[in-house]
Amino acid sequence: MQLTAPAGRRTGLRDTDGMAVASFVLGLLGLLVLNVFLGPSAIVLASVALLRGTARRGRALLGLGLGVADLVVLAVFMQADGTISWSF
Numbered sequence: 001m002q003l004t005a006p007a008g009r010r011t012g013l014r015d016t017d018g019m020a021v022a023s024f025v026l027g028l029l030g031l032l033v034l035n036v037f038l039g040p041s042a043i044v045l046a047s048v049a050l051l052r053g054t055a056r057r058g059r060a061l062l063g064l065g066l067g068v069a070d071l072v073v074l075a076v077f078m079q080a081d082g083t084i085s086w087s088f
Contacts, residue, residue: 019049020060027066031073039070 023045030038046064054060 016049016052016054017056019045019052020054020056020063023049023063023067024059025063027063027070030070031066035070035074039067039074042067042070 023042026038026045027042030042042063046060046067049060050057050064
């Protein structure tokens with residue numbers, strides 16, 4: 001039984017594509033709920049996916065932008081409300 005992938009195959013590409021999609025989804029969800037946790041998570045996943053050379057570069061960049069937007073929204077509402085969280 002072979003436990004590792006053949007040397008010629010690039011196994012990390014699927015992982016990086018998944019990270020790019022996950023960063024996009026987390027960034028999008030972070031605009032609505034838990035932006036203090038989901039925003040940084042989206043930024044980290046998008047950065048790792050971009051550094052590893054994902055095929056879904058646009059999705060990773062959107063995830064990065066949405067993660068930053070999550071933190072900006074959090075900062076704006078913290079200034080306006082004076083709390084760590086916000087609600088509708």
